[in-house]
Amino acid sequence: MGLRIINRRPGRGSALFWGALPFLAVLALYLVFSTLRLAENPNDKLLPALSTIADTVGRLAFSFDQRTGQILLWADSAASLSRLGYGLAVSAAIGLVVGIGSGLVPFIRAGLAPSIAVVSLIPPMALLPILFISFGLGELSKVVLIVVGVAPFLVRDLAMRVEAIPAELIIKAQTLGASTWQIVTRLVLPTMLPKLIDALRLSLGPAWLFLISAEAIAAQDGLGYRIFLVRRYLAMDVILPYVAWITLLAFLMDWGLRTLNRRISPWLTRGAA
Amino acid sequence: MTVSFKRLCGLVLGLAAATAIACSPAAAAEKTSFKIAWSIYAGWMPWGYAADTGLMKKWADKFGINVEIVQINDYVESINQYTAGGFDGCVMTNMDALTIPAAGGVDSTALIVGDFSNGNDGIVLKTGKSVADLKGEKINLVELSVSHYLLARALDSVKLTEKDVAVVNTSDADIVSVFTSSSDSTAVVTWNPQLAEVAAVKGATKVFDSSNIPGEIIDLMVVNTATLKDNPALGKALVGAWYEMMEKMAAGDEAMLTHMAKASGTDLAGYKAQLATTRMFFKPAEAAEFVTSPQLAKTMELVRSFSFEHGLLGEGAKTKDAVGIAVPSGEFLGDKANVKLRFDADAMKLAADGKL
Numbered sequence: 257m258g259l260r261i262i263n264r265r266p267g268r269g270s271a272l273f274w275g276a277l278p279f280l281a282v283l284a285l286y287l288v289f290s291t292l293r294l295a296e297n298p299n300d301k302l303l304p305a306l307s308t309i310a311d312t313v314g315r316l317a318f319s320f321d322q323r324t325g326q327i328l329l330w331a332d333s334a335a336s337l338s339r340l341g342y343g344l345a346v347s348a349a350i351g352l353v354v355g356i357g358s359g360l361v362p363f364i365r366a367g368l369a370p371s372i373a374v375v376s377l378i379p380p381m382a383l384l385p386i387l388f389i390s391f392g393l394g395e396l397s398k399v400v401l402i403v404v405g406v407a408p409f410l411v412r413d414l415a416m417r418v419e420a421i422p423a424e425l426i427i428k429a430q431t432l433g434a435s436t437w438q439i440v441t442r443l444v445l446p447t448m449l450p451k452l453i454d455a456l457r458l459s460l461g462p463a464w465l466f467l468i469s470a471e472a473i474a475a476q477d478g479l480g481y482r483i484f485l486v487r488r489y490l491a492m493d494v495i496l497p498y499v500a501w502i503t504l505l506a507f508l509m510d511w512g513l514r515t516l517n518r519r520i521s522p523w524l525t526r527g528a529a
Numbered sequence: 530m531t532v533s534f535k536r537l538c539g540l541v542l543g544l545a546a547a548t549a550i551a552c553s554p555a556a557a558a559e560k561t562s563f564k565i566a567w568s569i570y571a572g573w574m575p576w577g578y579a580a581d582t583g584l585m586k587k588w589a590d591k592f593g594i595n596v597e598i599v600q601i602n603d604y605v606e607s608i609n610q611y612t613a614g615g616f617d618g619c620v621m622t623n624m625d626a627l628t629i630p631a632a633g634g635v636d637s638t639a640l641i642v643g644d645f646s647n648g649n650d651g652i653v654l655k656t657g658k659s660v661a662d663l664k665g666e667k668i669n670l671v672e673l674s675v676s677h678y679l680l681a682r683a684l685d686s687v688k689l690t691e692k693d694v695a696v697v698n699t700s701d702a703d704i705v706s707v708f709t710s711s712s713d714s715t716a717v718v719t720w721n722p723q724l725a726e727v728a729a730v731k732g733a734t735k736v737f738d739s740s741n742i743p744g745e746i747i748d749l750m751v752v753n754t755a756t757l758k759d760n761p762a763l764g765k766a767l768v769g770a771w772y773e774m775m776e777k778m779a780a781g782d783e784a785m786l787t788h789m790a791k792a793s794g795t796d797l798a799g800y801k802a803q804l805a806t807t808r809m810f811f812k813p814a815e816a817a818e819f820v821t822s823p824q825l826a827k828t829m830e831l832v833r834s835f836s837f838e839h840g841l842l843g844e845g846a847k848t849k850d851a852v853g854i855a856v857p858s859g860e861f862l863g864d865k866a867n868v869k870l871r872f873d874a875d876a877m878k879l880a881a882d883g884k885l
Contacts (some may be wrong), residue, residue, distance in 0.1 A: 260624050279777070295631075297634040297635065298636055299632070299633055299634025299843070299845060299869075300633060301633040301634070301843065302612075302613050302633075304844075308844055308845070311844055312844050315844075317685075319877060323691070345552070359806065385703065385706060388703060388706070388707060388711070389706055389707070389710045389711060391716060392699065392711050392713035392714075393669070393699065393707055393711060393713050394713060472700070473699070473700045473703055474669070474697060474698065474699040474700065474703060474707070475697070475698060476695065476696070476697050476698070478791070481698060484698075485672055485673060485698055486630075487605065487609075488605055488628075488672075488673045488674065489628045489629050489632065489633075489843070490609050490612055490613075490629055490633055490669075491843065491844075493843075493844050
């Protein structure tokens with residue numbers, strides 16, 4: 257029985273190995289093709305040598321840029337993360353307030369649910385030209401794009417989850433004499449907060465996408481700005497580490513939110529990873 | 530964990546595919562089929578005409594080769610594709626030819642000098658009336674493009690530097706809507722047809738344009754040097770087709786002009802207006818003379834200085850001499866052992882002498 261492949265489990269070390277394998281494979285593939293191209297053309301920019309990438313990272317992350325006097329990687333990261341932070345914070349606040357309101361109060365649901373459903377179906381990227389015209393090219397339009405893209409999803413997700421709270425629980429709270437406000441603060445909020453955080457985790461990908469798209473179109477700094485700027489002269493030695501860095505930041509944010517969730521509601525993660 | 534593992538797998542597959550595509554070899558050696566990329570610009574529209582009307586095929590057949598002319602919607606992407614080896618030739622400006630393929634180690638030859646911008650690129654201000662009024666302004670432009678170069682030349686003319694202004698990288702597709710409708714944007718640098726639209730905004734003033742620096746923003750047909758050397762027929766076919774079209778254009782062939790106007794999304798009058806600020810070299814002899822004049826070396830000196838100061842020559846470039854440029858007047862700019870951009874008048878001279 258135990259010999260069936262579905263019953264065999266990798267040990268800790270072996271799991272680590274299998275996990276690392278795709279990364280190693282990509283690295284090896286990159287090295288092979290990079291070496292091939294560089295042998296033919298030592299100045300090839302498409303697949304720069306790892307040493308070139310390392311030099312560039314050193315320059316971007318640890319030395320002052322001559323033109324702006326800033327350390328580019330940190331300045332770009334700070335700009336992008338603050339935009340992302342504002343966008344996600346506003347979206348979460350809207351998601352929480354409108355989601356709970358719409359899920360719990362039939363009148364709010366009747367008033368808001370149809371329009372939110374429609375808004376959530378508008379592809380945010382299609383709105384970008386309009387956003388730039390109505391909110392200017394500054395920070396505001398970039399934050400608004402993230403909010404437009406992320407908030408409707410959070411609202412709908414949360415509203416559905418509030419609606420799925422068993423009616424017995426709500427009735428029980430009412431028989432115990434709880435007011436609507438007490439139901440919100442004592443019953444709905446504590447059960448919904450971890451769900452909001454989970455929804456936020458799922459929104460990180462789209463949020464980064466909207467951020468980088470906005471930065472690609474008009475910006476003075478930011479991770480997306482840098483990538484689209486140096487794309488002009490095919491500086492893969494900048495683009496590749498920036499992509500890796502964005503991925504790492506996104507991973508850390510996801511991990512941070514998951515940890516936060518475990519902290520504030522340990523009972524929810526019973527059994528699950 | 531399962532989600533992130535799936536993501537990783539996707540990434541691995543994606544990267545592997547990308548690497549495989551990226552590594553299609555930029556083969557030189559003798560061959561009979563060639564691919565040339567072009568994008569929309571007043572001075573490059575003839576290439577679309579050549580592809581659509583079979584004029585390119587006529588010339589390719591004459592030399593027993595096959596030339597495919599491909600229109601790419603994104604200008605920078607077309608140059609990147611050429612640099613990566615996906616095309617044998619591509620249209621681009623002198624500055625982009627230096628900073629993208631040449632700086633990337635792809636030895637490139639400017640086979641045809643088609644025109645130079647003579648007012649097609651310009652700086653427009655809402656609030657000021659002269660270049661000096663740019664001081665302290667926030668300027669929307671496509672950073673590191675010829676617009677940026679034009680701005681640097683304009684600022685230099687009034688002893689300002691880039692430190693005196695704030696540059697905001699803005700995609701060329703959005704410049705018009707931003708300038709016309711947003712109070713955020715008070716100054717832009719752009720090129721036609723966008724330039725004509727922003728200059729027409731009420732109260733806006735065009736304070737500087739490329740006619741103030743004539744002959745510095747040059748539009749080229751750039752071909753991979755090794756491919757060209759191994760296949761002289763390619764050069765002859767391209768040059769032959771080009772100057773047959775130039776003759777038609779110079780004669781004011783309405784059918785051809787209308788075809789090009791439509792392809793560039795305007796009407797005959799609009800296209801003629803764009804051509805008015807484009808200094809076309811209708812005759813091969815004119816183009817050859819432009820390329821062989823000592824002025825070209827002076828222009829490329831300005832362009833390579835700008836490019837180096839803005840980091841466009843790449844990580845390996847410690848000085849502006851890193852990438853060598855050869856011009857027919859015999860002068861070398863930069864590293865003689867690393868010449869990657871060559872201006873060559875030979876093919877245009879052949880056309881001028883009617884020897885194609």
